[in-house]
Amino acid sequence: MVSPLSPARAGSPSSDSAPVGGGAGAVERDPFFDNAKYLAIALVAVGHAWEPLPGSGRVVEALYTFVYAFHMPVFIVLAGYFSRGFDLSPKRLWRLVTGVLVPYAVFEVAYTLFHRAVEDPGFPLTPADPYWILWFLPALFLWRITAPLWQLVRWPVPLALAIAALASMSTGIGDDLQLMRVLQFLPFFVLGLRLRPEHFAYLRRAWVRAAALPVFLAALLVAYWSVPRVTTSWLFRSYSARELNEPVWTGAAMTLLLFAAAIVLGACFLAWVPRRRLWMTALGAGTLYGYLLHGFFIRGARYLGGYDDPFLETPPGRVAVTLAAALLVTALCTPPVQRLFRYAVEPRMRWALRRDGDGTQA
Template identity: 90%
Template sequence: MASPLSPARAGSPASDSAPIGTGAVERDPFFDNAKYLAIVLVAVGHSWEPLPDSGRVVEALYTFVYAFHMPVFIVIAGYFSRGFDLSPKRVWRLFTGVLVPYATFEVAYTLFHRAVEDPGFPLTPTDPYWILWFLPALFLWRITTPFWQLVRWPVPLALAVAALASMSTGVGDDLQLMRVLQFLPFFVLGLRLRPEHFAYLRRAWVRVAALPVLLVALLVAYWSVPRVSTSWLFRSYSARELEEPVWTGAAMTLLMFAAALVLGACFLAWVPRRRLWMTALGAGTLYGYLLHGFLIRGARYLGGYEDPFFETQAGRIAVTLAAALLVTALCTPPVRRALRYVVEPRMGWALRAGGGTGPGSPTYAQPSEKNS
């Protein structure tokens, strides 16, 4: 996955609550709230993965959540990338906000894995560690934004790219390119959305209709558990790799896109629009995203899931609540202040003298531009 919002920081995952380049300084609570709720779903979903004999109910919930939580994050990231261009200002922010944290956490997770699981675990920068795939994906999506802003039918074209990838056997593993291509339509869709599209979800009838739709989706997820592989939802594999007919790749691409679109809209319809206790946490979702993996993988590798308690319903509920509370804590201002230099590095020292003083160029290290 995953952080979009206010005074624009074009390099942070989903990190701006106003479109890049607008000069706006007010964050929109709706998007901060949406990001916080989405990152809770991400962490909860990851916490369910190591559960022993999780049962059909948890598997159904897992399928339901995975059908839309990352698409929602990616759509919002695309929405706040609408003003991205290849100017030095934007490219520098993209480098410091995405590639530098990716390199830092790739090393950190590798060392962590060596310490708790496998001393010989290799450092592979072109093969992102678990959750880190989102950062190089965001870099590739954003760097191609000018192209998607130029073509006439960007979303259908991106869907065609995703469908072809799902039917292909030639997409390599570097940077989890299969995932990058299959999730691409959601980013491009975000580029095409406007404020009025999100405003439409505020209508009372949309919110009322969302409830039965979500209920039906849960029932479909429960039905699908023994019948359809959840591996489709990861978008990491082609149809052939999943031992399915090639044509099913295109069919599943379109089906999952439609399902994510509907469920994502239902989710967003119920996201609060006003400022709440969770709003401030929405600005720190990048921290929650990057850090929660240490806790979940640590618990898994150190045997935390082996207690028979976690085979019970009470144990599964406890894991769910613990994941939600932990990722919430990781999004708080104290964590952000302590780790800002790692997650959002200010690298003005790396610029050559006068490199950021041209017309329209920013003072790159200004705190006001570092808001996610």
């Protein structure tokens, strides 16, 4: 299974990085996608590190709103883009199981035991209710398993948007597998399925990069304005309009508004992602490790009193938290960490496959 967070061989529509350059038969990872994945995972970690800050203030709240408006949508669009070649063949289904469901089971147990050790000894194990950041894995499984269907319908993105809007206006969707999030983030995955390499190439144009800067500035100003007026809970896609004590129709309106904002800001973000191979490129192959492991450190710091230091209420303290989160997730994406935790994050599990009569694995 290939996700936008995990390493893969390039050279196919479902691979992690599109092939670039080279002669006949040459296969190479595209540095652009690895760079994008690393920068996006850094934003994810920083956003999670900002959440527990005491008295974070309006500036941090504005930055938080700004980052959350596009960082997960970018991830999910890339997940869809690298799912274009997914079919229901046994080989791909097995990769989906070992690459998503098995790590989900392993880390759901690990985070539950961790939570019991540092916070609540009676904390229950609830596989149907993912622990914090782990919601993305079952969501990715559900999105990818439906990828062939979205490739068949005539207007996939409008249909996915309609489903997301209906979900945001409903009240009957439970917490199982974070289904509300799965449905509200669905349009980004479907959009990724419809994208082609030329769409990403378009972002290389000079005018797009130049326009991205004032757009980012305007978005930051809007985020600063919205902090005391609009709840950031809309950005999590975990609640319906009624659950946020808003009129039902605002669910559909916010679905469309946030989708448009995420696409514009995501395009601006990708326009400035470096295209050449840099120090961060190698880290892009290990972002799944950074994603799954950084939560132990941030939740541990929160539960063990690391956020109680008055220094963190000062501007230098908030900068220190930001830099620490970025450095932490960088370290967790490195090859040594990948080798150490590969058994849990990317298990091959060949022992679990049955063998045909000729001795080959099914």
